[in-house]
Amino acid sequence: MSEEDKKIEEVPEKVSEQEQVEVNKEQVEYIEIYIRFNDDFEKDYCFQVLVKDTFADLYKIFETLPLSLRPSVFYHHVPKGFRMSVDPGYLTEDGAILFTYDAARNTRLVKDTDVIAETVWPGQLIVPNWERNDFGFYATVTFFLVWLYTDLPDFISPTPGLCMTTYMTEFLCWILRKFDYAYLSDKLLADLYEEVGIVPQLLFFTMHIFKTLIFFSILYFGSFNPYQPFKYYLRNVPPPVTPEQLTEIGWTGARRATMDMYRDHYRDYKIKEHDGMVHAHKMGLFDKLKHLGVVLGEGEGFDTPRRGPRKTLADNGKKFYISFDYLIKLGDFFEQYTAQEDVDLAASIKEYRRYGLLHGSDEIHEKVAERKAAVFST
Template sequence: MSEEKEIAYLDVYIRFNDDQEKDYCFQVNTATKFKDLFAIFKTLPISLRPNVFYNSQPIGFKKSISPGYVTEDGNFLFDEDAMKKVEIIKSNDFLINNEVWPGQLILPIWQFNSFNFYSFISFLLVWLYTDLPDFISPTPGICLTNQITKLLAKIAIYFNQQKIAVNLLEDIENEVGLVPQSLFFVFHILKLLVIFVILWSGVFNPIKVLRLPGSIPKDINIAKEELVKLGWTGTRKATIEEYKEYYREFKINEHGGMIKAHQAGLFNTVKYLGAQLGESEGYNTPLIKENMNATIQNLIEKANEPDFKLKISYNYFQELGFIFAANAENKEGSELAELIKQYRRYGLLVSNNRLKQIVKAKKLQEYPQLKEDLEESKTEPKIEEVK
């Protein structure tokens, strides 16, 4: 009998609502296929589509191949072009492990519902037409807003709120001059624009806008075992700005205050923190055998070349894993859980000499002024090392 293939695990990130501040970490294994990700969207009791004009379930997936941003300690964050530079996954039967690098961003493909969109636009236009001022309307007296007001008055009467009903009816029965009618119509246009913006931006984005009688809503109480099965970690990837702010505060606390942090060179480090990556770097590195099998030593040897490219490899991620393991060695319980969460959200906040050389090479490319500052101060930005 042949031995079963060993199952390994990796983290990937999935973007919800097409929002760069909603990149959530999921742990999948080497046997997980893209079609298995559909369970996430069917199970989680929240709306994950961009807005109500898209179908509630994705039809496929694509991966972001935007290079990203390398942090001070050699990890990667997604940049603002993450949704612009993409590669479509051709089959949902493909294994995730064969198509993406560890930690890469996966984007659901959402299908725009043209019928819902144009139906809603038509409704707004009809509503706008019925509310035209009577002095210019071809069909005066059919104001939809007034009809809604009358309906509200009837509801108020039903609940014995006669005073409210009288006030509502008085507002529509009193004669209104041309100027007030015009002002009301302008206000009505603005009101409909606000409604459209709220829906288009996803501020109001329920799972279903209209629920059919007898339909069963999603259960908002999901068992922990089911979340684990989905690969849910509950950790959201930080944006570049969030990382920079967190790094600064973390290091200040680590050094014991602003003065000691300044003496340690923190503020010079923060001035040139991390670097934006370019073509063929980071998550734009082609997932081919040559790159997969490359070593971190190959990167170090090329670091001083003027056209140095930070191409990732499995060995690079192993290096990050070794550093994480060294820092997690004496931690357990909530302390270990917090470290894992920090790692998934911000990446490592410590480094070693090898990663330090690679990141420094990218920073010198990104910030020409950095070389001059280093020569003037005769010091380098300090990075914690794992011994």
């Protein structure tokens, strides 16, 4: 886990899970959506937004959290717009819909003035539309090219003796002397000024090319993606986020699971529920795991038109449409399940936001089975 991942995980929850349940019961003007951070399919975080909020209200999330949520240092911290994922999704065994690995590829651009609750389904994925920082990108490329040029072998360099690596080594030796490591400094300088043949120069330059490519790749692919690389030397570092600010942006702290995460968790959860692998095998768990859930197709799942078909299942089980009636049934069953005395409400809410339901009514299971039969029976 990278440093930025740890920082995201350390962001406190805006209120306790019990308080969130009470808020949801008293105020029904919230819906929950997921927003992708760092353009990473493992970082789809759940947020509560007001039904009157527009997509323009989502910018405050990126302006408030003192974290690097962009794909890499070559992008601006705040996106220039948003897209809604219309990828149908992955239907779980208990009727929830998770995001597939293609969720960010199948998207539709939305306007900042569009009302979120009137545009997306509850639980749908919002993908930020990132704008590249051209100055930062080309400045970095220029720096690496200049570094490569100055380190050209002397026998082919137009400016022999002008070597950035040499200057950096001399600066390092100066620091070593300041800390009473003169013997080490002298050794480095002796190696630095030693006469080197053509072949060693070429080998050194080849290694330097690979080293530069590695450094650039680390930046380009976001492996090193700090909020402010020089934050310890700048005065404009944003203060730590407060609980009030987290409440305002709708932070819940929950992160949506991928399909593989769900499959692993479902297997472990059901084995524990059946008190071990032997009993789980007798109950048919491992046969179910062979075809756990189903990836939905075009026109169903999160690709269901908001003003389109309202039936949960149609076309003889070949399509699985979302409707508000269906989502209400999921919510009603969740309330019934968590009302049991032996159920940990806070843990169930976290689990629900991450994996969806891990239990379902007979009606929901029947609809899921019909949709799976349309795929696995052929």
